[in-house]
Amino acid sequence: MICGNAAGEILPPYVNYKSDNMWSTWTEGGPPGTRYNRPESGWFDTSTFEDWFFSLVLSTLRRQEGKKLLIGDNLSSHINMEVLKACKSHNIAFVALPPNSTHLTQPLDVAYFRPLKLRWRQILDQWKETPEG
Structure with missing residues (x-):
């Protein structure tokens, strides 16, 4: 999970693993402040x-x-x-985007992850054309 604001500040990543255990080797060397969790499904559930x-x-x-x-x-x-109670008590408005629209309306998906994925795809395509690829 990545979260940022309009000023360009990014919170530390939140990483989920589908696992029964959390191994120390998974949490070493990550960005400072990164938080790790291991929900049974590997997806964000209510607790996560x-x-x-x-x-x-x-x-x-x-x-x-x-x-x-x-x-x-x-x-x-x-x-x-x-979460909604905490938002209200700390002057945070929580807005849920319409279903099935995040690829069009979620700011990080549109402005950050889409260009990142396009560039990464270009890098991989170029690498595949090399002898190492």
Whole structure:
């Protein structure tokens, strides 16, 4: 999970593994502040979303003044009463994007990940044309 704001500040990554155990070798050498979790499914469930919100997002947004906006997709685990209560008490508006629209409307998907994926694809295509590829 990656979260950032309009000023270009990025929160530390939140990494999920589908695993029964969390191995120390998975958590070594990551960016500072990275948080790791291992939900049974490997996907963000309600518990994982709460952990992400309370451990990374809320601690960051508390330090910022004024009204804040948290934009999320319409995943059911993101509609969480504890998170919504915390948003309300800390002056954070939580907006869920319309279903099946994040590829068009989610700021990070449109402005960051799409160009990143296109460039990475170009790099891989160029590498495949080399003797090493």
